Amino acid sequence: MPDALLPPLQIAEVQRSVTTELDRIAPVIDDLGRRFAEAGHELALVGGPVRDAMLGRHHNDLDFTTSARPEQTERLLKGWADAIWDMGRAFGTIGCRKGEWQVEITTYRSEAYDPSSRKPDVDFGDTLGGDLGRRDFTVNAMAVRLPGREIEDPYGGVVDLAHRVLRTPGRPEDSFSDDPLRMMRAARFAAQLGFSVDPAVVEAMRAMAGRIEIISAERVRDELVKLVCAPYPRLGLTLLVETGLAEIVLPELPALALERDEHHRHKDVYQHTLTVLEQAIDLEDRLPGGGPDFVSRFAALMHDVGKPRTRRFLDDGTVTFHHHDVVGAKLTRKRMKALRFSNEEIDAVSELVELHLRFHGYGSGEWTDSAVRRYVRDAGDQLERLHILTRADSTTRNRKKAERLQRTYDDLEARIERLSEQEELASIRPDLDGNQIMEILGIGAGREVGEAYKFLLEQRMDHGPQSEEAATAALLAWWAERPQK
Structure with missing residues (x-):
């Protein structure tokens, strides 16, 4: 049964879950937190890992946000991480692997879409609060400051998570204007988490569905794949249809x-x-x-x-x-x-x-x-x-x-x-191969070999496996009766 049909979570239950998960990932978060603090930078576990920790879900992909710029983050990871990569440097992200954990650390940032652009303009920010304010939903706008493990929840994400509801930190119209793909993510998270969607968010999706057209097909595809592969895809697909988004991204469904x-x-x-x-x-x-x-x-x-x-x-x-x-x-x-x-x-x-x-x-x-x-x-x-x-x-x-x-x-x-x-x-293959066909019929490679191969394949389908002698006889009979061209 989808979580959306279950009673709300208890706040105490949420707190126990996050404490248990933070203890499990302590080898990463405590060590990293100290490294960044000693260098004069802020670091916080953020987004999905915090949300999932509160839901009692464990995974080893950890997202962090920091006041450090990408080049500073990279220096701090050297000597600590087993491997480092910087494909996301333009967006402020440095990735690394530490043992069994995959880590991404992103500089505080704000991003918004130009009305006619497919790509966001990225500006680095200076505060954790500002970074959380630009995130898609309140349940993803929570953070755990490190190394002290203080929870930052300026938009009531814990309460929304307990009530299993998706809501935006600010006005949904502003959020979807900044990044229209968030409308797809609302449907995807509903499908993944079994959450309901706040009526104001649904109304904004309905009013702004056309904005999804500025998003690249690849990004829309990736969200659709995640939605379809989620535990409760019916919830997400129904939301896409009801808001009119499906008319644009998958019109065959509402049809x-x-x-x-x-x-x-x-x-x-x-x-x-x-x-x-x-x-x-x-x-x-x-x-x-x-x-x-x-x-x-x-x-x-x-x-x-x-x-x-x-x-x-x-x-x-x-x-x-x-x-x-x-x-x-x-x-x-x-x-x-x-x-x-x-x-x-x-x-x-x-x-x-x-x-x-x-x-x-x-x-x-x-x-x-x-x-x-x-x-x-x-x-x-x-x-x-x-x-x-x-x-x-x-x-x-x-x-x-x-x-x-x-x-x-x-x-x-x-x-x-x-x-x-x-x-x-x-x-399944014919009982004679191409070389045998050429030898039996006395012909060279060419179209006629392909025709003979196709005939023998049909023989194989109709009659099952045959001996080489029977297949040869059938081939010669077909060749003799074949219209001359």
Whole structure:
């Protein structure tokens, strides 16, 4: 059950959690705190690590803020850190590794967006209070001063955290004007933490949604990935749709909220999609690495995006969505390209969307072995994810129908396993290779070898493994009957 549905945390519980976590990370925070203090600089643990410490969540990525400038921070880390990097120097950040801990130390700063710019202007600040005031949400605007461990909470973050609510330190309109990506982060944190979002924040998101267009596609993509991979993505996605942000960053999602006809002849595709996503998440333990798995989750989210384009009402009152799998795959590919996803991710998700209806041709098990082989071949290395998506796509409330679909897919998987043991389905190849084809037919490399290879692959699909003699005979027969060009 999402944390948003649980009772508020007790302040005493929050205080106990943060004390326990600070003791755990003491080897880093106490030592660093002394180093900076002795050099005349302020240092504080800040942001997510403080919030998560109060929630009793442990991790080894630690963020600090300091009065020291980047070059001073770098000098103080030399001789202490195991490794140092400065890719974020332009933004005031120096990173390092110390044993099992990853550390980032950023100079106090303030940043704001020019209305027409995609990148923030960064100015270094002089006070911890000023630095906290420029942060996105009150639960991230808390700090622990070091080495004394005094908690700084000028905007009531502890209370908001206890009540599981996201609120901005100042006016949300000012915060989102400074950095419009914070609107996406509101949805992402809701999904990650299970928190509700303050009504004033929601209203500002709704009024300022268009500002997200100045943010680069890459930054929007990264927030979307974090949201989709969060424990409660439905919370974040619903917020994006309700505020109008999804109309800009992922318009295919709100488009699923099709107008229901007066006879309710088709299910609510939008709610169905969110349910499929949650059911796919429940099946992630089938994957070798478990979850969260972005590809399978995003495929679940996009699997029906072709329906709005393909919906047709027939004279008998039924509704059809013919070819929505193919149309959906094209829309998915286009959206993911716009969001600058990698070609590998685009191919994987689009293939799953295109294949998600294939199982429904299985009926009650009528497929031949040849059809099963083709199912495995077409799924390729996405087979396990296709199993997840297909199973998750059953949201019927009819228990008997759901159980029948489950048994039928169990049967298909069992057949795939049996054939895989016999034939190594995952790496199906013809019974003759290219060199053998050229030798048997007496031809050189070229288009005809490819045609012969394709013929033999179809033979392999239709009839399973054959001996070299049988494959040779079939190849020669095909070659003799082949139209001369």
